Amino acid sequence: MASLSTQSYKGTRDFYPAEKRVQNYIFDVWRRVSERFGYDEYGAPLLEPLDIYAAKSGQEIVNEQTYQFVDRGGRNVAIRPEMTPTIARMVAGRQQELGYPARLYSIANFMRYERPQKGREREFWQLNTDIFGVDGVAADAEIIRLADTVMQEFGAGRDMYTIRINNRDLINFMMAQYLRLDAVQSQLMIKLFDRKNKITPEQFRDQAAEIFDSEYAAEGLKKIAKLVGATTMAELPQEILGSEAVKEVQQLFTLLAEAKITNAKFDITLMRGFDYYTGMVFEVYDNHPDNNRSMYGGGRYDGLVTLFGGVPTSVVGMGMGGTTVEEFLRGHNLLPELTSTTDIYMIVLGDVQKQAEKVADELREEGVNVAVDITDRKVDKQIKSAVKMQIPYLMFVGEKEVEDDVYRLKDVKSETELAVGVARIVTTVKDYRKGRSDDDF
RNA sequence: GCGGAUGUAGCUCAGUUGGUUAGAGCGUCUGUUUGUGGCACAGAAGGCCGUGGGUUCAAGUCCCAUCAUUCGCCCCA
Numbered sequence: 001m002a003s004l005s006t007q008s009y010k011g012t013r014d015f016y017p018a019e020k021r022v023q024n025y026i027f028d029v030w031r032r033v034s035e036r037f038g039y040d041e042y043g044a045p046l047l048e049p050l051d052i053y054a055a056k057s058g059q060e061i062v063n064e065q066t067y068q069f070v071d072r073g074g075r076n077v078a079i080r081p082e083m084t085p086t087i088a089r090m091v092a093g094r095q096q097e098l099g100y101p102a103r104l105y106s107i108a109n110f111m112r113y114e115r116p117q118k119g120r121e122r123e124f125w126q127l128n129t130d131i132f133g134v135d136g137v138a139a140d141a142e143i144i145r146l147a148d149t150v151m152q153e154f155g156a157g158r159d160m161y162t163i164r165i166n167n168r169d170l171i172n173f174m175m176a177q178y179l180r181l182d183a184v185q186s187q188l189m190i191k192l193f194d195r196k197n198k199i200t201p202e203q204f205r206d207q208a209a210e211i212f213d214s215e216y217a218a219e220g221l222k223k224i225a226k227l228v229g230a231t232t233m234a235e236l237p238q239e240i241l242g243s244e245a246v247k248e249v250q251q252l253f254t255l256l257a258e259a260k261i262t263n264a265k266f267d268i269t270l271m272r273g274f275d276y277y278t279g280m281v282f283e284v285y286d287n288h289p290d291n292n293r294s295m296y297g298g299g300r301y302d303g304l305v306t307l308f309g310g311v312p313t314s315v316v317g318m319g320m321g322g323t324t325v326e327e328f329l330r331g332h333n334l335l336p337e338l339t340s341t342t343d344i345y346m347i348v349l350g351d352v353q354k355q356a357e358k359v360a361d362e363l364r365e366e367g368v369n370v371a372v373d374i375t376d377r378k379v380d381k382q383i384k385s386a387v388k389m390q391i392p393y394l395m396f397v398g399e400k401e402v403e404d405d406v407y408r409l410k411d412v413k414s415e416t417e418l419a420v421g422v423a424r425i426v427t428t429v430k431d432y433r434k435g436r437s438d439d440d441f
Numbered sequence: 442g443c444g445g446a447u448g449u450a451g452c453u454c455a456g457u458u459g460g461u462u463a464g465a466g467c468g469u470c471u472g473u474u475u476g477u478g479g480c481a482c483a484g485a486a487g488g489c490c491g492u493g494g495g496u497u498c499a500a501g502u503c504c505c506a507u508c509a510u511u512c513g514c515c516c517c518a
Contacts, residue, residue, distance in 0.1 A: 383478040
């Protein structure tokens with residue numbers, strides 16, 4: 001019989017300790033920053049009734065890209081492909097009981113039946129943060145600040161990423177009033193704007209011309225040229241500058257400037273999942289030349305709570321994927337050196353196994369994580385195991401040491417070695433851990 | 442769903458116009474070394490050359506199919 005494959009299921013990853021450490025590092029930053037902004041963690045089931053996605057997203061995307069099945073009771077269920085419908089459902093379910101503004105976050109895994117490629121997997125992890133119950137731009141600004149602080153916490157410089165911001169009301173105004181497009185034409189134009197960076201300017205112009213009514217095409221193209229040429233709001237055509245939506249965007253930028261976010265840019269061509277966003281939309285772009293792409297984003301999507309029978313509730317949220325963040329960190333060399341959560345690997349020399357276990361227990365009671373070698377191997381083998389497991393300290397325990405209650409503690413990275421007692425070992429390890437987490441500030 | 446690239450040792454890869462018994466580096470294991478890893482030296486293990494079929498006296502090499510990996514397109518809640 002042929003042996004089973006060791007490969008993980010298509011589009012999913014195994015997290016061996018080395019990879020899990022990276023993931024945990026990312027999750028720790030997410031959790032720390034979310035909680036620092038006053039967000040409370042929530043959890044939710046991996047499975048949801050299929051129809052909560054069908055109601056929100058297009059039927060097509062649900063059929064083609066969700067993992068779905070009929071359960072033993074005949075119910076159509078889906079593995080969650082995103083968190084937004086779930087949190088909308090949860091908020092609608094306890095609408096009266098929650099305090100507002102309700103600030104909520106989760107770190108959860110999702111599955112989408114897609115063709116895996118760079119930065120995209122079938123199973124992925126996301127941070128989702130949402131603030132419910134605030135209409136004004138203050139909520140928009142807070143979500144963007146949160147997204148930005150996460151990047152700062154990862155050690156990113158402002159030159160490494162750009163926050164692009166647009167507004168759906170402004171898009172609507174631009175399409176209908178300024179470019180004089182009907183609903184169908186607007187949809188086409190939005191799709192085209194979305195593709196703008198993937199096609200040549202000539203292709204963009206030609207395809208735009210086809211969308212306009214033929215008698216209006218020439219004027220329409222001129223107007224689009226003005227739009228696309230605008231790199232700041234001030235350069236926008238006068239007709240658009242006078243709209244209500246622009247004022248809102250300007251207020252938002254004022255708030256961001258006060259928060260010293262200098263890498264936020266207005267981008268009239270940013271479209272992002274137009275179907276259910278109702279106000280501000282934003283995306284964070286990686287500026288690295290090899291990975292110049294949208295990493296994550298979010299926006300305002302008032303109205304989703306009403307799908308579950310709730311009263312209309314304003315929401316601003318974002319979702320940040322672990323895969324793209326990891327690529328960003330690797331690309332900009334921002335990942336710290338991560339060691340095992342085991343602090344000490346105890347190397348046992350000679351016939352002192354029982355005594356070694358006793359010392360290990362003393363250390364454990366003080367909160368030190370200790371693995372004791374129980375193989376009775378030669379020293380070099382024991383050391384090699386510990387180094388492979390990326391354990392930061394080695395501790396040598398032999399007859400001499402047991403007798404004196406003084407042990408040799410070796411720092412694997414610096415190769416320095418001290419002869420010290422248990423108390424000193426505890427403080428050394430704790431200082432090491434503290435230094436590690438201080439790196440993030 | 443569409444297109445490109447790639448599948449040879451645990452990993453990264455070499456392998457000539459088809460020609461005898463399958464190659465390197467790294468890693469692993471053993472020893473030099475019964476209390477200190479990374480270095481050095483000596484040795485060893487490890488391969489259905491992704492899978493199935495075809496062409497041929499002869500296939501890792503050529504052809505077809507298939508599966509997988511990967512990059513892009515579509516899409517991206």
